[in-house]
Amino acid sequence: MPTAPMRSGRASALDLPRTPTGVSQVVHALRARTPRRGPCLPAEPPWRGEFVAREARPPRLTLGAFGYAPHELGHWRGHTDDTALVGPWQILTEDGLEHLAEVCWALERAARTSRFIATRRLRGADLVSPFLNNMIRDRAFLLTCSRLVGVPLIPHPLRIPTAQINYSDGRGRPEIVRWHRDGMDYVFTIQLSGYEDYEGGRFTYFRGRTDEFPGAEPGDPRIHEAPCGERGATLFLHGSRIFHAVTPVTDGRRATLVISLFCPYFARQDSNTFWHLAGDDGIPATVPSWLRLKWPVRNPAVDFSLRAGCPVITWDDIR
Numbered sequence: 001m002p003t004a005p006m007r008s009g010r011a012s013a014l015d016l017p018r019t020p021t022g023v024s025q026v027v028h029a030l031r032a033r034t035p036r037r038g039p040c041l042p043a044e045p046p047w048r049g050e051f052v053a054r055e056a057r058p059p060r061l062t063l064g065a066f067g068y069a070p071h072e073l074g075h076w077r078g079h080t081d082d083t084a085l086v087g088p089w090q091i092l093t094e095d096g097l098e099h100l101a102e103v104c105w106a107l108e109r110a111a112r113t114s115r116f117i118a119t120r121r122l123r124g125a126d127l128v129s130p131f132l133n134n135m136i137r138d139r140a141f142l143l144t145c146s147r148l149v150g151v152p153l154i155p156h157p158l159r160i161p162t163a164q165i166n167y168s169d170g171r172g173r174p175e176i177v178r179w180h181r182d183g184m185d186y187v188f189t190i191q192l193s194g195y196e197d198y199e200g201g202r203f204t205y206f207r208g209r210t211d212e213f214p215g216a217e218p219g220d221p222r223i224h225e226a227p228c229g230e231r232g233a234t235l236f237l238h239g240s241r242i243f244h245a246v247t248p249v250t251d252g253r254r255a256t257l258v259i260s261l262f263c264p265y266f267a268r269q270d271s272n273t274f275w276h277l278a279g280d281d282g283i284p285a286t287v288p289s290w291l292r293l294k295w296p297v298r299n300p301a302v303d304f305s306l307r308a309g310c311p312v313i314t315w316d317d318i319r
């Protein structure tokens with residue numbers, strides 16, 4: 001898919017390029033470098049379960065509101081996977097957010113650049129940070145996420161894409177997140193900076209089906225900016241079914257933590273493709289992740305929790 005150039009001046013969000021697909025995606029996979037497992041990091045504050053904020057009732061949109069029909073949704077024994085977007089809301093307390101931001105900014109020097117989706121990012125952040133590792137495997141954190149989306153959620157067994165930190169600043173070439181839909185289905189983005197810290201950097205999404213996105217034009221009323229200007233604002237997106245992008249930061253610094261969770265009961269409907277993953281992480285790193293996702297299971301909730309190294313979350317837990 002060809003990518004459009006960025007226009008200067010008051011550009012439309014639709015001027016942002018799209019992430020490569022098809023043959024170009026395979027070329028990215030062949031060129032992609034395996035994420036590093038280092039570096040040695042400075043001492044981190046410890047994660048504490050009380051950093052999870054009391055449960056809130058943020059705004060929620062269904063996949064039906066994006067144009068998806070009931071037969072296109074995931075169903076499992078009377079449960080329907082129909083949440084498209086939730087938030088923004090504060091998932092952490094002020095203390096928790098302060099510590100999370102400290103941890104994520106300290107990891108910035110380990111970030112790498114990419115021309116695939118996000119310009120500068122750290123993949124597998126939970127593999128180098130005990131704080132992040134414990135946070136996304138905390139039962140209270142997972143229950144909060146699961147209840148808001150309406151399905152049991154655990155960290156994704158693919159591991160490398162589970163916790164990604166995106167960084168951008170106003171220096172040098174524009175740092176963006178290209179128009180894309182995620183390989184992941186259940187994606188939570190936590191803002192580690194607010195509008196007072198940077199210019200630009202607007203989280204933008206297309207309120208329509210993914211197959212309608214190619215027909216969108218500048219000024220299309222289905223292009224929305226998510227109100228994520230507050231530090232700590234958290235947004236859930238059914239990432240594989242919603243095209244989204246982030247406009248360039250033109251001044252200041254912006255960082256977001258993107259957490260991809262997984263519903264063990266809908267494992268067969270997982271939207272990841274091998275080449276989408278390999279485009280970011282390279283082929284050697286993608287193979288073991290792929291086996292953790294695709295190897296058969298006997299009990300989805302238990303077996304996938306073992307693979308993800310986290311507590312078991314069942315339908316009964318989120319009633």
Ligand SMILES: [Fe+2]
Nearest residue numbers: 181182239244
């Ligand atoms: Fe995304």
